[in-house]
Amino acid sequence: MLNLTPKEITERSALRINPAKTCQPVGAMYAALGVHRCMPHSHGSQGCCSYHRTYLTRHFKDPAIASSSSFTEGASVFGGGSNLKTAVKNIFDIYKPDIIAVHTTCLSETIGDDVGAFIQDMDIEDGKYVVHCHTPSYVGSHITGYGNMIAGFIKYLSKSTGKSNGRLNVIPGFVNPGDMRELKRILELMNINFIMLPDTSGVLDAPMLGSYVMYPPGGTTIENIEAMGDSPLTLALGELTCETPANELKRKCGVDYKCLPLPMGVEATDQFLMELSSFSGREIPYALEEERGQLMDILLDAYPYFHGRKVAIYGDPDTVLGITSLVLEMGMIPKYVITGTPGEAFTEKAEEMFARYEVTDCKAKASADLFELHQWIKNERVDLLIGGSHGKQIAKAEDIPIVRAGFPILDRYVHSYMPLVGYRGAIRLVELILNALMDRQDRDCADEDLEMVM
Amino acid sequence: MSKVDRIIDHYSARVYKNRKLHIIEKTDDNHEIAANTRTIPGIMTNRGCCYAGCKGVVIGPIKDVAVITHGPIGCGFYSWGTRRNKARGDENTKNFVEYCLSTDMQEPDIVFGGEKKLRQAIKEVVEIFNPDAIMICSTCPVGLIGDDIHAVAAEAEKLYGRKVIAFSCEGYKGVSQSGGHHIANNGLIRHIIGTEERAPTKYSINMLGEYNIGGDAWEIERILKRIGYDLVANIPGDASIHDIAKAHIAHLNLVQCHRSINYVADMLKDKFGTSWLKVNFIGVSATIKSLRDMARFFDDPELYARTEQVIAEELAAIQEDMEYYKSKLKGKTAALFVGGSRSHHYQKLLKDFGMETIMAGYEFAHRDDYEGREVLPFIKEDADSKNIESIKVEKDERYRLYLTEEQYERLRKEIPLDYYAGMIREMEKGTIIVDDLNHYETEEMLKVLKPDIFFSGIKDKYIAQKAGTLSRQLHSYDYSGPYAGFNGAINFGRDVTMGITTPAWGLVKAPWKTQPILKGQLQEVV
Structure with missing residues (x-):
């Protein structure tokens, strides 16, 4: 697998090999x-x-x-x-x-x-x-x-009638229907009247009910897109993905916006909830606090299996930053963090996170590709890969476990129904990471070291 | 109302008029069908583009060539590892099938031209991979901005001392993938076949138009080797460019996918005198027929005997499984919509299991694939097909005929030598044939014809399944395979049986949709 990829890294200025982006x-x-x-x-x-x-x-x-x-x-x-x-x-x-x-x-x-x-x-x-x-x-x-x-x-x-409708606009980043569903659940728990654009839940995770309908019940309605012009605020979730549309609405209808990171992991979800709370003037309900507490419980129970482990994360900028944030909170080391999408803001944000968690020797790069990531790994290994399907080649070539998260995932099922955002999404990602690492430990250890209880 | 009219009845007059020519109900063997014409804008077609046909289909599977997609990133990305054209490298053969190489053109490259970047990309490919050969496939903007990729290729060929071949397969050329096949075929003849030599043996043959999807070519090769054939080149699945370069030494070319490779087959005949035989290794009976036709060509008692022996042994090995799957599948009806050959080929395999084809269609075929090659002189060239270069080749000095004229004429009456009879003739009366089936017609067809299984591709698979019809992909085999040859037939039988019998079909309807659960209670009113 990928036998033609040399360990020695040469400068490339024209050739893209095994991209981590598409058009x-x-x-x-x-x-x-x-x-x-x-x-x-x-x-x-x-x-x-x-x-x-x-x-x-x-x-x-x-x-x-x-x-x-x-x-x-x-x-x-x-x-x-x-x-x-x-x-x-x-x-x-x-x-x-x-x-x-x-x-x-x-x-x-x-x-x-x-x-x-x-x-x-x-x-x-x-x-x-x-x-x-x-x-x-x-x-x-x-x-x-x-x-x-x-x-x-x-x-x-979108139109502005000059009269506020009191609703909150939410622009989710490039995430799965399962994430959009989770964001809506959180917004509903917060008792917020919102408009989400786009909303692929109910469209691209449509149920099997025995008949095909071209336009399933999901999706943002035209009326709601029109009404976005009368909202007092837009939350753009994913600073590197959603600023363009939020800014367009500001330009056209004067709706203020805030760019937040994708709510992945503890702190980014905290930040999202606090913004919601400050928008609505309502307290964060116990139901969400309970979920947060469960996530904290898991992180404190299971840390021995992920603490200090090195991980390479690749994919779309906001998703990669979100995962990076979670793995830092877990005590893991995001050794390599890349996106194929151009834009130096990605690198700066990743480096800020590295600095905040005082991890050293980590590399972040935008406009990178999987060929380069593989070469880095050949020079200094990681314990885990997190990203889309295309990383499976590297995983196989280097015998490194892989957790699938992000886009595109062409070789697995169910992922599009499940969230990575919010505390529940974080719990799911933590479970995926734990299973990958612990399965590997079970597979690789000597018979006498196989632990029944872990 | 006829079945055809029930499928297309709701179209506006203009669309109806166009589509009516592409859909027929078979009544006899002399139908004319409209094919290889433009898809109407806005119609949700399954068709792809010229680049997909050239790079994605024909060029991509050649394993030891570094294929650079010259364009923005998308085209190269989408054609990376998605077609299942399997390939194995070894110490002497580099395998580029796992890689995606692109110039990833950016706005300045579009504005100021992309040749400089292409030149640099070739340099980097040479430095990093040192491949035996390089190919360049262009995407839409490249043709529009006028990058001369052929000049860049010629210059690089001199500079780096290896083959560098350019293909102008911009997506907008032609009306489907088909134009891309033709452009790729032209490149193989012009630049590769005949450039290396080796001595032929008694039964040297090539396999043309076999892409090794799911390992089909390996199953076919296994059978051919058992009989004693010398497979010079399988073009292009799992092929080395060095094998393709020697393809002219074979005595006979086998054509599996007529649509995508018939240009190479024809040009090899004109240039080197090699005849081609239309074969079909999908289906047990079809495989046996193909093997017997091949033996007939060589007309050698030893080969006849060996062929029959292998057939007998292979049949014995799969008999029990065949019977089992046949018992599960017999009487099921199928609709097929695939590229340019499979819709025909798979009807034979379905028949082996006692299944019936009630509709078949091609995505990008030409009239000869439907009606037989005798219509070739009567196909009118339109502006779109004229834009795809058709090359005439001269007789090479190595031109030789394997058969005497007399033998050739006699054989042509017995086996499909340099001939393809098309799909329609082999279909039953009352079946439906559709060219360039689209989304709307798929939905209507499922309602009108109610096939048990719809064999198609990924874009319509889930549409059929949501409507309650099992759908299996015949482009990618739903990531299974091989389906060719004797062992492939069993894999196919197993997969389709699995699809039909999976318990979830019986659970789709929630019980409360059919059983009352709310119970009324009589209460005495005081």
């Missing part, structure tokens, strides 16, 4: 699936749409619908305006969504299609909507695309 449009497609009765639409050649649907379906094990402008060479030369017009007509006609969310591709961006102008020229039935955002694949990553699509919805739909 903007798939993030945009994911965000659009979190809007109720929305058809995500890829303005480009068919392959993009096909790849993105495939990838999302493989991660969620649920249908990911989307349509394409199906560019041919002709459209690439003469522009995709007529393709988009035909597409929108056919989509409303055949698939009957309430809203079409168009995102661009490197193809339509490179030829300079003015999608906004195309949409303005369309005859759109009352009560139906077409929105768009720009997602050139050669800028940022799928994380950028996710934020841009949310901003696109806000730009087209």
Whole structure:
């Protein structure tokens, strides 16, 4: 496995090997699936749409619908305006969504299609909507695309009537439906009237009830996206993912926003709850304190099995930072922390955490890739890998246990239903980490050292 | 209303008019079907793009070549490790199938051109991996900004003293993956096949269009080796570029996937005189027929005898399992929608288990895959197909014919030599054939035809399953396999049986949906 990866690290300026990111449009497609009765639409050649649907379906094990402008060479030369017009007509006609969310591709961006102008020229039935955002694949990553699509919805739909509705806007980072469900549960426990955009719970973790529905009950409604303009505050969960849309709402409707880290681990969840408490003026209920206490109980019971263990974490910036924060709280050492998504803020934030917990010799890098991470590991090993499916090659090559967390997870089931956020999410991640490490200890130890009680 | 009309009835007039030409109910053997034409924008097609066909399908599986995707990161990322084209490296053969190499183009590369970055990426590939050969596959923006990847490749070839081959397979070319297959085929003929030599043996053959999904090629190779064939190259599954380079020495080419590799088969015939035989190693009876047709080509008593002996032994080994799975699957109906060959091939395997195909369709096939190669002269070229280069090759000095003209003419009447009869002829009357089946039609088809199993891909798998129909992927075999040959048939039978019999199907409906639980109570009112 990965036998061609040399231990010796050479400087690369052009070649990306085994990336830890993908392109903007798939993030945009994911965000659009979190809007109720929305058809995500890829303005480009068919392959993009096909790849993105495939990838999302493989991660969620649920249908990911989307349509394409199906560019041919002709459209690439003469522009995709007529393709988009035909597409929108056919989509409303055949698939009957309430809203079409168009995102661009490197193809339509490179030829300079003015999608906004195309949409303005369309005859759109009352009560139906077409929105768009720009997602050139050669800028940022799928994380950028996710934020841009949310901003696109806000730009087209959110309105300020000048009268506050008292509701809290929540923009979750690029997380699973299971996380969105957990965030909503917490918000409900806090008795907060909120609007969450996007919300893929009930869409990409839809139940098997014996019939297929194209638009399951989940997803943020258009009405609610409109109403976001009247909220007094937006919480953007995931500082490196959600600032673009929060800022768009501020710009358009004057709604203030706060960027918080993804609520993963103890402190980040504490911070989230305290923000909720300060917003609502209500105390944090015992139910949540109980969950926090359970998490603390577990950390204090099980520390001998993870304390001081070295871990490499890779994936999307806010998720990786969230996991890093939890493992530091656990007393583990986040030896390598990487994301494929560009942006030095990631590195700075990771380094701040290293400093706060006084761990030394840890490395953080944005715009990194799994090839480089593997080379680091070849030079100095870790005890555990945490990230998406693509790390399994390194895990196998180096015989290191792996915990799957983040995106994409193509080779396991159930993950999309379960949370990583909140205290409960932390409890789950701690269990996954413990099981990986303790299973390894059981597997590797001598017979006489196999402990019945641990 | 006919079954076809019930499937497409709700379309608007324009869409109906278009789609009507792509869907037929079989009444006789002479149907014409529209294929390889543009998908209507907005229609949720399963089709991919030219890059997917070139890099993802044909080029990607060649194991000891460093394939660089020149473009933004997505295309390379999505085609990394997702197709299940298995490959094994060894001390002499580097295995790049585990790697994703990309130039990860950024905005300045789009604005100022990406050639400089590509040149540097090639340099880095050489320094880090020192591969025997390098290939470059371009993505949409590369063609639009005019990067001359062929010039960069030619320059790098000189500079580094190894093959560097460029493929202009931008996603917008053609109407589906199919254009990419053609572009890749052209590259194999132009730059690779015939560039290395070895002496042929008595039964030297190539296998073309076998991708080793789930290890299919290894199962086929096992059988062929048992009989005594000398497999020069399996193209491209688990192939070394050095094997492909010698492919011209074979006496016969076997064509498994007609759609994706027929250009290479044809060009090898024109250039080197090698005939090709349409085979199908999916299904027990189909495998046996293919083996017998091959023996017929070589017409050697020893080979006939060995072929029959191996068939008998293989059959004996799987008989009990075959009977068992047949008892579970007999009478089940299936709908198939896969790329450009499997929808045909798998009908044979289903038949081995007593299953019936009631609908079959191709995602990106051409008319000849449906109707047979005799329609080739009558297929009208449109603007989209004209954009894919079709190359004419000259006779090579190594051109030679294995059969005399007389033998050739006689054999053509007995076995599918340089010929494919297409899928429609082998289907039963009353079955439905669909080209480029889309999401809407899938939903309607499931309601109208009610197949027991829908064999398709990942994008529609869960749509069918949510609607209560078992769906298994025939692109990826749901991460199982091999399904080819004798042992593969058993794997397939096991997997489908498992899908049908898994207990959860019987638990989907909650009991309170069918049984009353609330009990009324009579109370005396005082």
